[in-house]
Amino acid sequence: MSVAEKIKTVQVQDEFRTCLVCGYDMGFQTSVVRAGAAVRVILICPECGARFDIGWTVNLPKE
Numbered sequence: 001m002s003v004a005e006k007i008k009t010v011q012v013q014d015e016f017r018t019c020l021v022c023g024y025d026m027g028f029q030t031s032v033v034r035a036g037a038a039v040r041v042i043l044i045c046p047e048c049g050a051r052f053d054i055g056w057t058v059n060l061p062k063e
């Protein structure tokens, strides 16, 4: 199973701070996944490790 297949896509409403898998509600840790020239910022539940993609993409400075 690839990295992308295990990441759940989420549409953020007013706030996204509660894990949809385990209910932990104190927010998320982050990871970045390379997406061409940019990176996707992935949210990781610190309680159960579930990963969520809210469509957050960041451009990094060129070296």
Ligand SMILES: [Zn+2]
Residues within 6 Å of the ligand: 019, 020, 021, 022, 023, 024, 045, 046, 047, 048, 049, 050
């Ligand atoms: Zn969780």
